[in-house]
Amino acid sequence: MSSSTSNEVTILSKRTVFPEQKSTLSDLKLSISDLNMICCHYIQKGCLFTNPSFPSHTLIPLLTHSLSRALSIFPPLAGRLVTDSDGYIYITSNDAGVDFVHATATERRIADLLSPADIPHFFKELFPYEKKLNHDAHFSPIMAVQVTELADGVFIGCSVCHAVVDGTSLWNFFNIFAEVTRGVTSVSKLPDFRRETILVSNAVLRLPEGELKVAFNADEPLRERIFSFSYASLQKLKAVVNHQSLPENVDVELIGKQSNDTNVKPATRNKTVEISSFQSLCALMWRAVTRARKLPETKTTTFRMAVNIRHRIEPKLSNYYFGNAIQGIATSASARDVLSNDLRWCAEQLNKNVKAHDSATVRREIEDWEREPKCFALGNKDGATMQMGSSPRFPMYDNDFGWGRPVAVRSGAANKFDGKMSAFPGREGGGSVDLEVVLAPETMAGIENDPEFMLYASS
Numbered sequence: 001m002s003s004s005t006s007n008e009v010t011i012l013s014k015r016t017v018f019p020e021q022k023s024t025l026s027d028l029k030l031s032i033s034d035l036n037m038i039c040c041h042y043i044q045k046g047c048l049f050t051n052p053s054f055p056s057h058t059l060i061p062l063l064t065h066s067l068s069r070a071l072s073i074f075p076p077l078a079g080r081l082v083t084d085s086d087g088y089i090y091i092t093s094n095d096a097g098v099d100f101v102h103a104t105a106t107e108r109r110i111a112d113l114l115s116p117a118d119i120p121h122f123f124k125e126l127f128p129y130e131k132k133l134n135h136d137a138h139f140s141p142i143m144a145v146q147v148t149e150l151a152d153g154v155f156i157g158c159s160v161c162h163a164v165v166d167g168t169s170l171w172n173f174f175n176i177f178a179e180v181t182r183g184v185t186s187v188s189k190l191p192d193f194r195r196e197t198i199l200v201s202n203a204v205l206r207l208p209e210g211e212l213k214v215a216f217n218a219d220e221p222l223r224e225r226i227f228s229f230s231y232a233s234l235q236k237l238k239a240v241v242n243h244q245s246l247p248e249n250v251d252v253e254l255i256g257k258q259s260n261d262t263n264v265k266p267a268t269r270n271k272t273v274e275i276s277s278f279q280s281l282c283a284l285m286w287r288a289v290t291r292a293r294k295l296p297e298t299k300t301t302t303f304r305m306a307v308n309i310r311h312r313i314e315p316k317l318s319n320y321y322f323g324n325a326i327q328g329i330a331t332s333a334s335a336r337d338v339l340s341n342d343l344r345w346c347a348e349q350l351n352k353n354v355k356a357h358d359s360a361t362v363r364r365e366i367e368d369w370e371r372e373p374k375c376f377a378l379g380n381k382d383g384a385t386m387q388m389g390s391s392p393r394f395p396m397y398d399n400d401f402g403w404g405r406p407v408a409v410r411s412g413a414a415n416k417f418d419g420k421m422s423a424f425p426g427r428e429g430g431g432s433v434d435l436e437v438v439l440a441p442e443t444m445a446g447i448e449n450d451p452e453f454m455l456y457a458s459s
Contacts, residue, residue, distance in 0.1 A: 016097040023075035023093040031199035033324035039375035044412030046157030052403035066181035087204040099144035127412035134163040182402035192318040216379030231431035283347035288453035292446025297336035314359040390422035
């Protein structure tokens with residue numbers, strides 16, 4: 001029997017999918033990086049595809065079967081959280097399974113989702129577990145997958161406990177789920193479940209009394225947009241930040257295509273360049289949002305970046321370490337300094353802090369947390385904070401389930417607040433970047449009319 005979740009999305013079925021093989025994995029203790037996320041929302045990420053050439057009655061059994069096989073490679077995702085008598089939280093890979101939802105929205109076309117300037121609220125209907133807290137994985141599945149059939153496409157949305165995975169681990173799972181579906185027999189990038197790391201601590205996180213909730217207002221009015229930055233545009237921005245000029249005869253678009261080839265070293269790359277194109281882009285956002293917020297000159301603004309510490313920590317972790325291995329880097333300056341100095345000054349502040357975040361800094365942050373264990377307070381309480389998450393390096397467009405790469409990548413309603421930004425690779429590749437930007441409506445209007453920002457952005 002079907003039931004409607006909205007006027008447009010109809011749930012046709014909901015079932016539990018179990019791993020194909022029984023797990024033999026021991027319980028995994030949550031690390032400091034995992035525990036930081038326990039009071040945030042589940043991650044919600046998904047991919048939009050054109051229609052496969054085969055019908056629904058073939059597609060759904062194919063996806064549930066391949067999901068079952070993928071869960072045997074990632075047993076923790078089919079488990080649950082458990083808290084022991086000492087207060088330590090573990091993932092028990094007990095094969096309890098994940099939720100799988102099959103839905104339709106046959107009145108909606110791909111163009112309806114991608115044409116509007118603002119991201120349609122409809123996308124939030126394409127994910128299960130709206131605004132579910134990570135701590136809830138003690139008594140409900142760690143992960144759920146929703147497959148929604150549109151008039152001319154399919155959306156595969158995944159909601160997963162953020163205290164179990166970070167973006168690196170999530171996209172590794174998504175890639176392997178896609179590989180298994182398209183018939184790859186020997187999957188790449190197998191997860192590493194080892195926990196021999198200083199991120200796993202003997203300190204106990206004491207959760208606050210009463211009802212757990214996120215640290216931000218999850219119902220405040222917001223606008224969401226995708227701003228696209230081509231490789232050529234980012235190279236121009238980078239050149240401005242680094243006080244360089246690009247040779248007139250250099251085809252930057254061609255260089256962008258070549259940059260996917262590790263054997264090609266573009267002529268415009270300069271080993272002495274200090275500021276990367278992504279840090280240049282972050283500086284551009286910092287200035288544009290600060291200007292649009294019309295803050296008092298003396299107000300302290302903060303730009304936070306979530307960074308992967310797998311290779312910043314000593315001893316280093318595997319690329320495919322399963323779990324969270326992220327820390328935040330906060331860079332602060334007065335609104336006056338952000339706006340009266342040039343882009344390079346802002347980029348230098350960001351660059352300095354990113355460079356300084358070495359193994360000693362990682363260890364110091366771990367020691368600070370152990371002295372005072374607490375959940376990470378995501379949000380923008382002071383009205384002057386920005387938070388950059390995700391990464392243009394994540395292999396989001398590698399998710400080919402057998403009928404082609406995604407048309408677009410989108411996120412759900414989870415962990416959205418004024419100032420939240422997520423960096424995705426651009427679909428065309430070659431070093432392009434899509435920024436998902438969430439702002440108060442008046443601030444969004446401000447950056448849309450900011451000449452410096454719009455010089456580089458396209459929407």
